[in-house]
Structures are given as structure tokens and as C-alpha cells.
Amino acid sequence: MNKISHSFDIHKKTILTLLLILAFIWSLFSVNWGPELVHTGGKATLAQIFESLFHPQLSSEIINLALIATWRTLSYAVAGMTLAIIIAILFGVLASGVLAKSELSRRFSKGVFRGILGFMRAIHELIWAWLFVASIGLTPYAAIFALAIPYGGILGRIFADIINDVPKEPIEALYSAGASRIQLLFYGYLPMAASDMISYTMYRFECAVRSSTVMSFVGLGGIGFQIQLALQDLNYNQVWTYMFFLIILVVLIDLWSNILRKRLVE
């Protein structure tokens, strides 16, 4: 019996791979391989979109509009991230359990705050956006809160993990030098975790810009809203203008985060 289960353990992965391949092949039979499988007009549209990639509309009016919309998207992302960072540091530290004195209170603090962070990030920012638009209307606050809550949840969780993963020796040394829990946090955990926390936050900031773009599809203004309007007019040349603004924004943030990271490592 033992032997059988042992040999099953070894081959578990292979068996799973085979099953998945079989399931895939089986699924191919349920596809209706007719001419209507692919949208026939799609090819022409695709060509049109590709072609307009090289002819973005660069009139001063559109550029002006794109600049304002990009600025709005960036502002939502910055404001949302700022709130998210505050939430994440507070909840992340509590979810790491390093401030708790006894084993029991450590478990309690970890459990409760990891739960809260989990709830915050389980709901996508778009859904939060719908909820906030429904409750407080089409205001910038809806966009900012909708970003801050799930991003606070993600950042807080990662912050807690980073804090839990710092080397233990310096912490023990500080403790034996008489540092209290809160002193350990500021002299040990946070300095050791800071560079990882900042570099992850920068990556998340980049994501926040994209999220803020998508969120404006619900009507909250910004570059995403302009892309949506241009798409509805089938004006692909304009769509690309806005896309390029978005790409430039993301690339700039990436450059900034690289510079920041390099300075942190030195």
C-alpha cells in the first residue's frame, strides 16, 4: 500500500500533465469548425487599426486633450497610491505581527489584519469603482478610493511578508540591546525591509496608472475615457495618439523607478 502511494507521489506531475493534455484535446471536439468561427470583417478592422498605428492624429487640439486626460489619469493614480501606501504601512505592520508581545496576540493581529487586507484586494478596482460611482457619484473621489482600497490590500499583504522575511539575527541583537517592539520596528524591520518595499511600491504605481486608465471607462474621465470615446467613433488614429501618451507615461514611471532603485542599492 505504502509502495503504491509512494510511486503515485513520484508520478503525480506526469499524470496531471497527461490529464490536462487529454482535456485539451477533448475540448477541441466541441468547437464548431465552420466559416463563422472567425468574424469575417475582423481582418479589415485589424488592418485598419494596424495602419493607423503609423498615423496617430497629432493635431494640437487632440494633443491638448490627451495631455489633460493623461494628467488626470496620473493624478488619480498618485492620489490613490498615496492613500494605498498609508493603508498598507499601517495594516501591513499589524498583519506582520511584529508589534505583538505574546504568541496569542501575534496570531490574533496576523489573522485579523491579513483577513482585512484579503477582503480589500479580493474585490477588483473596477468593481470598487462601480460601487463608489453608485454611492458618491462621478467624482474624482470615486476613482481615488476605488484604487486605494484594492491597492492598499495588495501592498499591505506584500509589506507584511517582506517584514516577516527580514534576517532574524539583527533583530535578536537589537532585542538583547534592550529595544522595545516599536523600537525594533523602526531600527530593525523597517530599515531592512525598506528597499524591497519601495521597489514593489514603484512597480505597483505603474500598475495603478494602467488601472486608473481602465477605470475611466466607467465614466470617470482621464485617458481611458478618451480612448473609449475615440473607439466608439471608430477613430483609430485618435486611439493611438492616446495610447502613445499612456505608453510614454508608463515608460517614464519605469525610468524613475529604476533611478530610485539604483540609489537605494548603493
Next chain:
Amino acid sequence: MQQLNNIFELNNISKVYERKIAISSLSLTIKKGELVALIGPSGAGKTTLLNILANVLKSESGQLLISGVLSDKYNSGKKLAKKIGIIRQQFDLVGQLPVVHNVLAGRLVEWGFLKSLLSLIFPQEKELAKKALDRVGLLDKIYEKTSNLSGGEQQRVAMARLLVQKPEVILADEPVSALDPARAEDILSMLTKLVREENETLITVLHSVEYAKKYFDRIIAMREGKVYFDLPAEKVTDKLLSDLYDLKELN
């Protein structure tokens, strides 16, 4: 009176790890101002003993008195830190902080939360840190990022922290095992010199018998959880040492 002179008193201390005996009914006294080296083969229980003295580990049975007071009475980290300072291998420091904060960490036992937080921006009691760093010869590195320092320099920063902490006794767990011989001697001679100047007590776990004889007054040799010999450094003979490290099992 006799009791006040003893910084540590161990009566029949035992420690068991998952049925393996690490220390068996060990009794010892260590007086104020002694410089003690703990030597012995690997697995003899030296580090376990040091951790029991540091109150990091609790013994299964027996009694430990620190300055005549039962070890259980030292239930807060702050209370213990005024009595006992610890230096281990070179991984004790927070590498991301400048040297000055690692040194001033020795003052955290006295400082409240706000003062320690303020100190991270405007170092408080900087003169104290400067004086300590001067004594270990690192005054010019005061604002350097600690991880940029070499292993020997980092151990000197750890000593400067102990100078600022001013405990009555220093426990050192193989403080030079990660260093080359020249730096190891440098650190040990500095550590023993500072401890003598401060009238502190020093207990060091060491791998090197040679250093133990050169820098310490008293050598306690451990083997299989027991004291094998406990002698003034000059009375330790080569015969005793070769017996201590003999590979044969004891009966």
C-alpha cells in the same frame, strides 16, 4: 557579600533537546570582572550554555542566579539589557542603517519611543557614539552605511554598541569565527582590553584554544554537556587539551 561578587551562579542546570542532552546538571559560578573563555569540541553545549546565561533559553531544571537574583525575575528585555550585552558573529547589525544608528541602538534601552524615532533623523547623544567609535578606531566611518564596512569593522561597530549599552557582563558567541586570523586577534585584543577598562565581565565561546590562552584569565572546557575542566588560563596544559578534543566517546 560573597554572593554579590558573583555575576552568575548556576546550580545543576540541565537542558535537553528532543531527548538529546545538551547540558547535564552543570554547576558554575562566575565572578564579577572575570574574563572567561568557553572551549570544547563541537556539540559540547557551549552555545547552549551561553544562551542560558543570556536568558534566551530556559533550562529544564536547575537554578540560575544573575547577580544573586533568580533569572526568571528578569522578565523584560530592558531589565536584562542593562545587565547583559551580547555579541555574536558579524550578522548582528542592521546593514542598511548608518553606523551611528547601529551604535546608538545601545541606548534604546534608556530611550523612549519619540526620542528613538527623532534620533533616526537627528542622532541624539551623538557625543556618546563618537566617543565609543573613537575607542574602536572607527570615528571616520560614523555616517557610513554599515553594510559597506568589512567584517572586522562591523564587529568593531558591534563593540561600540556594547560600549554605549554599558552592560555589566558581555556574552560573546564565537565573535571572530568569520574573520581571518589577523582580524580575529585584533578584535579579541580590543574586546578584552575594553572589557578590562570598563570593569565588565566577559564570557566568550571560542573555537581557538590559542586565543583562549592568550586573552583570557579563566578557561572552562566543556565536553558532552559537562564541564571537562575549569582552570586559570596558565594552568591549562597541552595534555588536557588533547584529551578534551579526543574523538573517543566518554563513558
